[in-house]
Amino acid sequence: MSIITNKETRVVIQGGPAGVNAAKRMAEFCHLSQIPFNLCAFVFPPSAGKTNEIPFGSTLVSVPIFKTVKEATKEFPEINTSLIYIAPNRALAGTMEALGDPNIQLISMITEGLPEKDAKKLRIEAEKLGKVFNGPSSIGIISAGESRLGVVGGSYDNLMLCKLHRQGSFGVITKSGGLSNEIMWICSQFADGITTAIGIGGDTYPGSDFVTYLEKFEKDPQTKVVVMVGEMGGDLEEKAAAWYAEKERRIKLIAVVSGYCQEELPKGMKFGHAGAKEGLHGEGSARSKAEALTKAGAIVPDTFGGLGPVIKAAYDDILAQGGLPLIPEEDIATRQLPKTIEEAIKDGDVFAEPLLKSSICDDRGEEPLYSGYAASELIDKGYEIPHVIGLLWDKRLVTPVEAEIIKRIVILSADHGPCVSGALVTIIAACAGISMAQAVAAGMIMIGPRFGGAVTGAGQWFSYAVKNKMSVDDFLSHMKKNVGPVPGIGHRVKSLRNPDKRVKALISYVKSTGIPTPHLDFALSVEERTTAKKDTLILNVDGTMAAILVDLGFPIDALNGFFILSRTIGLIGHWIDQKREESRLVRLFRYLANYTSTKRREVPPLD
């Protein structure tokens, strides 16, 4: 048994994200208690018509969101309880809506900072209708094993530690949310746990007070003892004392009061709760409350620390009187929340076969590691882009000489004017209003056997020749027989007499470094032979880059990357340039197209 809320409770939550969070906690409790999820609907006008997905065990429950309480209770007539998670400026109207709904009998409000006048209005309205209005500022209500309204009870571990999956013998009423949890914990450590725990909220004029719930606990045979936690201010504890003293009560009352400090603190100081104020030595002070409660026959420990022993003594008393069978403890360890895949892997419970492999960059820590080196550390220690290329393309830190060569390659291939196919396409796209990523990608699509894409091919064949110790003659005949033109050899405009200055400069720098260059040397011997046949069959920039990069040890598959990377700088530049210059749409002049299609003729009838 329990009070106020039980297995029959069906809930609508009014409000947004905080309400969704509460719903998740409530679902966890239902999982622990092995009962159906008691939430039917949300009311949150901005998201009306959608659903919120709430994890329940290993499934997801879709909970519909309505615009009004009326719509929610029409769809779910079993709803009898509303939780208010609405901001203070709209909470009055929202709660009035719930109060006005004939199906809803209990309303608990978590909203903090509700104006006092609104709280009074709601309490008076609820009284008129014979409904229970709990809060404002209430952490919630929980009936062990039966129903959880709100986040009261805290994390899942705490629910288990406090044995909230099953009924004990102690009722709990507190103003403070944190302390409600603490009392549940004490009751489970020193006694058999709770029946129902209610946070009434710390406001000056709570909708329901200690007496409201003491009366209900008195009528609940399962509840043997009620623990009440108050604070100074107001007269709620005095009223509770008067109720307790009025006649012989079945329940034992344990009460603890705070605020003795007020006697020594500056007068008028505000404490954490709005209701904690006033009173010094007179009415409303901690001392007068404690006295009233003691006089009424309640057990009042001097300090909060005294609660544990007092609760234990009360429990031992009940046991001694034979009034209570010991609750056999079930094994609830199996009711842990299902683990997420990550948790299960971490705990070694499952093996998940990875879908892909990454051997260059690990982003699972604070920052990405490039082949094990933290990006920020590389920057701090003065490394540059060529080193990053080395780490991500070839998983190694390149030497200073190699870095310099890579830098020069990037610089000399960065752009080649607007007329080459890549830049032209990017420019046409930019003029058509295409955005940067797409326009640059269009330009890159042009990179292939006839434009910039010969680097990998050249590297592959120079490498093949050197590896097989081929002579230039053998190589050329092999190529002629099996492949075709040698990639990296030949240029449309440049020739022996009109050499490519970029190539000359790069070769002379590489030579000056003294590094071994078998592939470059081989490529130059090939050039010597081919130019003897035809002036334009020079070693072009692709071939030169390829030979050098193979000499540096870069894998063949990486070679085109140097051109793609470098030319991307140029393509981006062309796109920005067109934007900046506000270029108009480019359309080819008709005289630049040679129309060779069939003259107009009659279309034959279909059939």
Add this chain to the structure above:
Amino acid sequence: MAKVLEGPGMRLLSKWGMAVPHYVVITDATQLDNLAQANPWLRESKLVVKAHEAIGGRMKLGLVKVGLDLAEAQVAAFEMLGKEVSDVKISQVIISEMVAHDEEYYVAVKSTRDGAELLLASMGGIEVEANWEKVQKLEIPLGVDPKLSEVEALAKSAGFNDDLLPKVAEFSVKLFQCYDQEDGNYLEINPLVIKASTGELTALDAVTMVDGDARFRHPDWNFNFASEFGRPYSDNEKAILDIDTRVKGSVKFIEIPGGDTALLPAGGGASVYYSDAVLALGGTLANYSEYSGDPPDWAVEALTEKVCSLKGIKRIIVGGAIANFTNVKKTFSGIINGFRKAKSDGKLEGVSIWVRRGGPFEKEGLAAMKVLENEGFDIHVYDRYTPLTDIVDYAIKGGVQ
């Protein structure tokens, strides 16, 4: 409940049709020159000059001067402005006319559980407290306007007669309207007087407390709330108040100079039990603080820095119950950062720290806190198995660990 200073308080009364003395609030004594040109009463009446700050016992502190002419008032204002009184700099002065009057009366409206209570007495000033049993009271249920006939009957039983009776009743109804429409908690006019020059009932002095939570529906409340404990907020307190208004959850900080035990507890309820425990064991409080409602870690860090800066403290109590939804790991990371910063600034010398907490991510939070043991902090960390306030016993009595 939020206190409104005299200036804005007078404006609220005046808004609801109650006569108040002429007044001006100034921040610089020279402003009086121009104000006197525009307001003849400043030249023609005897004046009262008061520090316009939430300082208790202003009379005794010499922060109220009466019966002055304009030149004297200007001197008084000049002397008061910028003066430091118990660590607080006076930044505003209110100058009002002295209202010549004979009798004094008392009227107040107080919020009650079911509505409000109208209090009326045909005496004023300190006479009221001395004769509290003579104060007449009328319960006014929420949502009901008091009937003029009822208020007249109240006035009659309070001893008002003849012409005065309907005037007092009418004034009382206005005061109730002001209370009701402005989300009042407590409005008290003492004394209420008849201004000799006009024959009009005038609120000579007033206590104005409104419901700060209702600010959202009063766009014309262009004033800040004043502190209620007899002194204005210090800069440190203001800094935390400012954070409190901006963040989810809450952080609170009030300094109590001279205390030996600083509090950094979680939760509005638990914080008071911790305060009680400190005093019960003979400690003295250096502050009242709490954080709750899962505030962001940086807000808790700022609060921690203020707590660590309290002068003369011997120990800090980082207590808390078992949280419902406040993330212990995150809020503790704010506290830990605050402690580390304080230590590197040379604070926390000879200060012991006592921690007890439970709630979401308690293991991680407590483990992170325990790391400070190895960083030269005198810190003692306990979990949920140590009862809530036992750390205060350990901290003050020493011994058990």
